[in-house]
């Protein structure tokens with residue numbers, strides 16, 4: 244989408260001491276906080292947080308209940324009372340508490356009961372997006388009772404219970420309380436694990452081999468489970484099940500592990516268009532991982548022809564864009580069927596030709612072939628005989644075809660797979676157009692929804708949006724209109740607000756604070772949380788579940804101020820002290836993830852850039868590679884000066900060195916794999932920053948001494964990378980380390996060294 248250019252494994256033990264340190268008064272004060280306050284710094288944020296994401300309602304009572312105690316004769320304590328519908332929720336609690344699972348309530352010992360009640364009164368007034376995961380957790384002298392409307396609610400309740408356990412010596416207690424809770428957003432994609440935006444390059448492939456990568460992914464899925472993140476942007480771009488040896492088996496193990504925890508993994512690719520296969524840009528450098536289909540009639544051996552496409556990119560009209568070519572569509576459907584059966588995905592993000600705006604979508608439709616014109620004679624987008632009719636036909640075919648897939652492992656696509664149809668027309672908040680532009684866009688989606696007809700698991704992909712010209716919020720308006728149609732289709736907002744390696748490489752991105760503008764969307768993806776961005780993923784999780792950041796809320800009053808704020812966030816130039824000050828929410832997240840002392844040092848590392856937008860270099864992909872591409876380019880944009888670029892790299896070098904010192908301090912206090920990896924990447928980042936500064940300096944002025952310095956720096960960098968051991972890729976691109984040696988080679992080549 245978007246471009247025409249170019250921990251807690253099972254609520255970790257580490258958390259428990261922190262929770263036990265809470266004073267009851269502090270907890271009460273925290274829960275007494277209003278659910279929504281504005282950005283004028285809620286003072287209570289310095290209170291320790293009991294549960295993250297923040298539950299909707301908590302009533303805390305005096306007293307606590309003993310669940311288990313280890314005695315000389317063995318473990319004694321509670322048992323879990325649950326039926327098979329409780330699945331992993333019961334298993335994870337049983338494992339954590341060392342308790343048996345039974346289906347009948349024993350007498351005597353306390354029990355943890357998990358049960359479903361489809362007409363539970365606490366959920367009676369919740370809408371469809373909130374109900375599936377709603378739960379009530381009640382702790383009294385008899386033990387813990389968890390009630391949910393659907394099994395997913397039991398999973399979320401179990402995650403909550405794991406966070407409030409109090410471990411003391413050989414005993415586990417739980418405070419007496421009642422929590423009633425539900426999410427703000429149905430599918431919370433707080434984790435985009437791809438480094439290259441929504442496209443490719445795995446964050447958690449550290450080049451240390453398949454087994455280590457799989458273990459890491461499972462650990463990160465446990466983190467998602469702990470923080471109620473139920474969608475991960477996992478892989479792209481394409482439907483090739485053989486992109487690497489053993490790909491399908493590896494990925495299917497990940498999707499299964501995720502599904503057990505109520506998490507859906509997203510796989511992105513093309514339904515038509517295939518821009519990444521031929522468009523030249525840094526983001527698209529690695530092409531497409533799937534079959535690139537071309538318009539041919541008859542398909543596949545007939546003559547090539549042009550159909551829909553992008554204005555001024557004539558060749559875009561070749562690439563599988565024709566909607567009246569049934570054999571071509573069949574070939575596409577076959578590929579998707581193979582992929583779904585082999586991989587068992589939770590979401591497919593199906594991207595068509597990349598026309599996001601209304602104007603671009605309109606001009607693309609005008610370029611359709613004669614056969615398409617015969618079948619859909621109207622030039623209008625919003626017409627059953629125009630584009631809406633054509634797209635609805637195609638989407639319906641895809642949904643119906645994939646619905647038939649079931650696998651021996653119990654996967655049922657009709658139940659387990661959601662399809663996100665994106666483009667033509669995904670909207671852009673900055674599109675200039677007539678005053679009724681948004682209304683036209685709303686009408687288009689509503690007509691398409693009506694023509695497509697009732698179908699579960701269908702979402703329309705849109706970019707981030709804010710206010711309507713006549714007041715109110717755009718996404719909520721579209722949701723109300725789609726609900727009126729009544730076909731059950733949802734909205735998927737994919738938000739690029741920095742930290743995405745598209746707009747910026749901000750390490751502590753808070754564009755998620757604008758996600759309440761997307762209320763009404765069935766799913767929201769915040770594309771800002773990949774490598775080294777676990778704190779951001781937790782921050783996102785809080786926003787998408789609780790609807791605010793621990794009570795913190797951004798409320799720009801109008802469209803202009805909303806856009807302005809969003810752009811500052813995207814650039815990493817907005818760090819409100821109420822969230823980022825010492826002891827505030829971001830600091831608390833770091834300490835929750837890595838413990839009190841190491842977490843604090845990590846917080847210091849994340850904060851080194853302040854509001855400059857020039858953060859530490861902890862990733863080479865994009866941060867360095869796009870600047871190398873600029874050095875390789877034959878021209879530079881108007882107003883660009885290499886002197887400024889040189890000064891910028893010197894500043895980034897200084898920030899990276901500071902962050903490295905903090906990360907090393909953290910690493911000395913913790914053996915956490917993430918901390919060690921962060922320190923390692925920052926060390927590599929300092930070397931790359933030096934090489935970039937010297938390369939740019941040579942561009943400013945050719946001097947033999949600078950050249951010699953650069954040659955030496957590149958050799959040092961190379962031995963630093965080599966010292967980390969050989970690169971063993973899991974993903975074909977090998978994660979960030981996959982581009983380290985390649986980028987060094989590019990720097991040597993362009994400098995003639």
Ligand SMILES: [Zn+2]
Pocket residue numbers: 550551564565566567568611612613614615
């Ligand atoms: Zn056509």
